[in-house]
Amino acid sequence: MPKRVLQGVVVSDKQNKTVVVKVERRFTHPVLKKTVRRTKNYHAHDENNTAKVGDLVFIEESRPLSKLKSWVVVQEPGT
Structure with a gap:
C-alpha cells in the first residue's frame, strides 16, 4: 500500500x-x-532543519518516530 x-x-x-x-x-x-x-496540523520530521515558517512542503507518512511524529518532510519548493 502506498x-x-x-x-x-x-x-x-x-x-x-x-x-x-x-x-x-x-x-x-x-x-x-x-x-x-x-x-489539521501534523508534526513532521525534518532531519536537516531546512524548512522554515511559511515554506510549502510535502510530507509523507512513515513509521512512528515519537509520540506525535509519524510524518517526514520529503520535498521542499527549492528541491
Whole structure:
C-alpha cells in the first residue's frame, strides 16, 4: 500500500528536527452543498532543519518516530 503524501505550509520550526505543517482539505458539505475548508496540523520530521515558517512542503507518512511524529518532510519548493 502506498504511503500518503500531503501538501501543507510550515507554521512552526521552533523544535529541533521537527516542523509543524498545516494541511488544508476542501470538501463539499453533504447537506449544505457548500465548499468547506478544514485544517489539521501534523508534526513532521525534518532531519536537516531546512524548512522554515511559511515554506510549502510535502510530507509523507512513515513509521512512528515519537509520540506525535509519524510524518517526514520529503520535498521542499527549492528541491
